[in-house]
Amino acid sequence: MEYRQLGNTGLALSTITYGAFAIGGNMWGGNEQNDSINAIHASIEQGVTTIDTAPFYGFGLSEELVGKALVGKDRSKVQILTKFGLVWDGSNAGKGTYFFDAEENGKAIPVYKYTSKANIIKEVEESLTRLRTDYIDLLQVHWPDESTPIDETMEAMASLIAQGKIRAAGVCNYDLQQLQTAEKTIALASNQVPYSMLNRGIEQAIVPYAQQHNMGIIAYSPLERGLLTGKYFNGATLANNDHRNGYFGQFDAEKVKALIATLQPIAANKQVSVSQLVLRWTTLQPGITIVLAGARNAQQAVENAGAMNVTITNEEMQIIAQALRAF
Incomplete structure (x- = not known):
């Protein structure tokens, strides 16, 4: 594994980072908790x-599973990244800016950015409490909230840093x-954003x-x-929820199939999966510090993690770049 410093901090993070959205279950068709741990x-x-991770993932379940999984581990050797700012219940329910309706057990749950x-x-x-720790390595605003001034949010995070x-x-x-606007108040360590071959x-x-x-x-x-990964073009199915x-549906399926067809022989030649090739390509792009990858089982x-062992030649990078011109 390779480790990279995060922005202006002393944090050295694993280039492949475990993304804990799916283990929360909600929006992902459920989960098996033992598999997640x-x-x-x-x-x-x-x-x-x-x-x-984030409080919203599984309405707290993802954080709880992360906390449970880290019992007995050396906390100083694991970096926990979590978030705040999506609310759906309790005293803050309905405050802030309406975001969307999440679903749990067939019930619509309004989620707000706050x-x-x-x-x-x-x-x-x-x-x-859920994470069973006394500090968070990186706290992140989950989504921008138009109802709260950015400087108020940043001042609060600066205070939390001062408190440890x-x-x-x-x-x-x-x-x-x-x-x-945010950096008028605090020097931000990072911005977590969607990024892929298709985006x-x-x-x-x-x-x-x-x-x-x-x-x-x-x-x-x-x-x-x-x-x-290509598996959803080869018979893999999704739960209804x-x-x-x-x-x-936002992607042109035929174009994606054509891209995967380009990637498959490159991956096969290296005896790795297409997903490993894609993850490694992502880690090699300019400006990208770490790449999140979810996993539901060991x-x-x-x-x-094995994606970091993949070597991509300049010629292969050019072949991939040519294929990506379709997007």
Whole structure:
């Protein structure tokens, strides 16, 4: 495994980071908790020291599973990245900016973006309890909240750093203007944004800004939630309540199939999977610090970590670049 410094911090994170969205179950057709814990253990055994989660993932379940999986582990050797700012129940339900309706047990649950100072303090304490730890390595705004001034949110995170509750502050899904506004108050460690072979929009402005300001880029959905594995073109199916039934519809299926057809012989020649090739390609792109990869079981976790052993030649990078011109 390779480790990279995150922006302006002293955090050295594993280039492949365990993404804990799917193990929360909601929006992903459920989960098997023992498999999820085994996946985290297998990741750590393979050198994946960094775990990215959030309160919203499974309405707290993802954080709880991460906390449970880390019992008995050396906390100083694992970096926990979590988030705040999505609310759905309790005293803050309905506050902030309406986001969307999530689903749990067939019931629609309205989710709001809410990043007020009071809510940040509340959420951090809840996360610390679920994660069974007394500090968070990187705390991130999950989504921009138009109802709360950005400086209020950043001031609250600066206060949490001073208190030792968090080691570094980051954001997710911030555009260029939001980053510039935030950095008037605090030097951000990172911006977590979607990035994949099919979605390279951040290359235009976000990546250059990050490079100029010593800010890390955390890439999520590098496999487009499994689409770039190719398995959903070969008979794999999704549960009815899996959000990917709709998510995959944004892509041109024939173009994606053609891309996978280009990637398959390259991967086969290296005796690796297409997903490993895609993950490794993502880690090699300019400005990308770490890449999130989810795993529901130990086998997937080992495969994800193994992506770092893949070597891609300049000629192969050019072949891939040519194929990506279709997007």
